[in-house]
Amino acid sequence: FDFDEEALRPYLPVEQAIEGVFEVAHRLYGVRVESLSEAPVWHSSVRAYAMHDDGGTLLGYFYLDPFPRETKRDGAWMGPFVTSLPGVPHAATICANLTPPAQGCASLLTHRELETLFHEFGHLLHHLLSGVEVRSLAGTRVAWDFVELPSQIMENWCWERESLDVFARHHGTGEP
Numbered sequence: 001f002d003f004d005e006e007a008l009r010p011y012l013p014v015e016q017a018i019e020g021v022f023e024v025a026h027r028l029y030g031v032r033v034e035s036l037s038e039a040p041v042w043h044s045s046v047r048a049y050a051m052h053d054d055g056g057t058l059l060g061y062f063y064l065d066p067f068p069r070e071t072k073r074d075g076a077w078m079g080p081f082v083t084s085l086p087g088v089p090h091a092a093t094i095c096a097n098l099t100p101p102a103q104g105c106a107s108l109l110t111h112r113e114l115e116t117l118f119h120e121f122g123h124l125l126h127h128l129l130s131g132v133e134v135r136s137l138a139g140t141r142v143a144w145d146f147v148e149l150p151s152q153i154m155e156n157w158c159w160e161r162e163s164l165d166v167f168a169r170h171h172g173t174g175e176p
Contacts, residue, residue: 005110012114013171014066014098014107020167021121024157027166029125030054036061043069045100051128060090060128067107068097076116078123078151083130084138090128094120106171114158122154123147 022033032052039048045067051059060082065072076096082088096116101107109117126147127139140147157163169176 005112008111009099009108010170010172011168011175012109012111014101014109016167016169016171017109017114017117018064018066020163021118023166024118024163025121025125025154028157029129031059031125031129045069058089060092062091062124062128063093065093065095066098067100072097076120078120078127078140080127080139080141083127083141084132084135090130090139092124092127094124096120108171111158115155118158119151119155122151125154126150 025031025033030053032054034050034052036048036050039061041048041063043065046063046065048061048063050061053059068074072095074097077094079093079095081091081093083090096113098109098113098117099107123140130139132138135141165176
């Protein structure tokens with residue numbers, strides 16, 4: 001189809017994409033993500049968040065480590081820190097290697113990078129929304145033939161016009 005993926009980059013600034021995945025998750029699952037700007041982080045580009053349900057119940061905490069650096073492995077992943085301990089909320093991290101901002105320029109994602117962000121957030125939702133009491137079966141600790149299902153369901157939303165209309169705007173003009 002002679003499609004140029006680079007033509008989409010200006011419509012997918014990383015900050016809007018992150019807020020977009022949070023809003024899509026809110027609309028789908030009734031969860032709200034709150035930035036924890038004072039939380040300790042291991043690198044200046046890492047962000048900390050809390051996730052609550054619409055009733056205000058804390059579901060867990062997570063870190064987002066979006067950009068590559070020399071000391072970080074390649075790829076993207078969600079890693080659980082704490083799973084289903086009585087009285088202790090879930091905690092996890094999403095690590096990715098998205099296009100970083102360049103000198104004075106915004107970080108603009110490819111659609112493939114957006115798909116990765118949605119995918120890993122699906123794993124995070126699987127972890128943080130788990131209410132299973134048996135720790136060895138909670139969150140992403142499920143059979144391998146199921147572990148990818150929630151993330152693949154979530155990544156499908158980055159292809160839907162209704163989702164893209166929530167956040168995909170040209171970083172300079174605001175055009176949808």
